[in-house]
Amino acid sequence: IKQHEEAQKALMESLIELIAQAIDEKSPYTAGHCARVPELALMLARAAEASDKAPFDDFCFRNEDEYREFRIGAWLHDCGKITTPEHVVDKGTKLETIYNRIHEIRTRFEVLWRDAEIQFLQAVMDQPEMEPQLRNVLVKKRQQLQEDFAFIAKLNQGGEFVSDDQLRRLDSxxxxxxxxHFDDRLGLSPPEQLRRGDAEESLPVTEPLLADKPQHIIEYTKPKHYAEHLHIDMDIPEHLYNLGERYNLAVARGTLTREDRFKIQEHMIGTIRMLDALPLPPELSNVPRFASTHHxxxxxxxxxRKLNAQQLSIPERIMAVADIFEALTAADRPYKTPKSVSESIAILHRxxxxxxxxxxxxxxxxSSGVYRQYAERYLQPEQLDEVPLQRYLKHQRK
Structure with missing residues (x-):
């Protein structure tokens, strides 16, 4: 019987690790995260057990079941991400959905470029003697188009905070x-047809260069409702997605809209709901908490849930630090430069x-050296720089 129980436990943990591996492989932007966070969390938990300083002097896992409970919670900490669309997690530019819509915007600039050339040639045909002046107008128009597109393209990358002046230029x-000149109702998918509607329009149509159209709004397929006993406390956006071009380009920092950010954060709700549905044995009753409080x-x-200090245990606080440090230092994510150890520690300190x-x-x-042990095992050599420990451990020396 004992052997059977151990075999069942091993099978369950293997399945849990399999789920974590599937989530890591689902998106290159989170590659390895689900596997490394448990390693770092367990290293830090062992250091807490070994510490004789408050508040860790009374902290320990009282038996193997409690240790296993924390380990499983750590492995399942992002299990809800299995439901998160990759194109949202991987959103590298503001106009990105399934693909980067900057290519559509650039094509519109190309249309304006050719329109300017056509207008120039037509004007020269009508007034050949004005060719030098008209060419100057064309050159200035081309230059303005180049500058405007470069501005939009840079804004799309989301690398800098968007100022009020930049928003005014965006609107202009x-x-x-x-x-x-072509009907934009042709070739649409059924969901796009529903959003677009049947309203006819006479062509050609004068369009704004950047638009927030009604069809850019994607509604929820069913009302958002969470069981009361889950204690979910999050601000839910009015719409599932807002694909408006101006709306997305105006995102003040980064690339995510309010709707995108909620969709990513919603993975924690998925984690809670999945684990709440499991018939966990008493010795694993804290797994849902350990897996769902690192944010x-x-x-x-x-x-x-908007929990506070009084509601967060030491293991949960450990999970938060492990999750953040791994995300900051991960070197296997495309289009993201990993931060050095010292940069990451500085961010944690802030x-x-x-x-x-x-x-x-x-x-x-x-003080335990866990940051260094983890870094030497998992990070790139160029990330391993010196950390001014005395700057951050002043509180401990008092």
């Missing part, structure tokens, strides 16, 4: 018009100072 460019903050601004993550866990992470 958006109001530029171009002529569409909470001590000051109560996190998700999905999060400590702002009340997001636990100071004691952060200082244990440094």
């Amino acid at each position: 460019i958006a109001m530029t018009t171009w002529q569409r 909470e903050t001590l000051k109560g601004t996190g998700y999905p 999060m400590v100072e702002s009340g997001d993550i636990d100071r004691d866990v952060f200082e244990l992470f440094l």
Whole structure:
């Protein structure tokens, strides 16, 4: 019987690791994350058990079941991501959906470029003596189009904060018009046809260069409702997605709209609902908590439940630090430059100072050397730089 029980436990943990591996392979942007976070969390948990300093002097896993419970929770911490669309997780530019719509915008600029050439040639035919002046107008128009597209293209990358002046320029460019001569109702998928509607229009149509159209709004297929006992406390956007061109380009920082961000954060709700549906034995009753609280903050601004310091245990605080450090230093994600150890520690320290993550866990992470052990095992050699420990451990020396 004992052998059978152990075999069942081994099978269950293998299936859990298989799920984590599938999630890692689902998106190159999160490659290896589900496997490395448990490793780092367990390293930090062992350091907490070995510490004789408060608040860890009374902390320990009382038996193998409690240790296993934490390990399984760590492995399942992102299981809800199996439901998150890759094109949202992988969204590398503001106009990206299944593909980067900057190519559509560039084509419209190409249309304007050719329109300017045609207008120039027609004007020269009518007034050949004005050719030098008309050519100057064409050159200036071309230059303006080049500058405007370069501005939109850079804005699309989301690498810098968008200022009010940039928003005004975006609006000015958006109001530029171009002529569409083809019916935009042709070749649509059934969902696109529903959003587009049957309204006829006489061609050609004057279109704004950048638009937020009704068909850019994608509604929920069913109402968002979460069982009360799950205690979900998140602000739900009005729409599932808003693909508006101006709306997306105006995102102030990064590439994600409010709708995109919620869709990504919703993976925590998926995690909670999946694990809540499992008939977990009593010795694994804390697995849903350990798997679902690494995005909470001590000051109560996190998700999905807006828990605060009084509600977060040491293992949960450990999970938060492990999750953040792995994400900052991961070197196997395309289009993302991994941060060095010192840069990542500096970011963690700022999060400590702002009340997001636990100071004691952060200082244990440094003083125990876990950060260095993990870095030497998983990071690239060029990421392994010196960390000014004395700057961050002042609180501990007092």
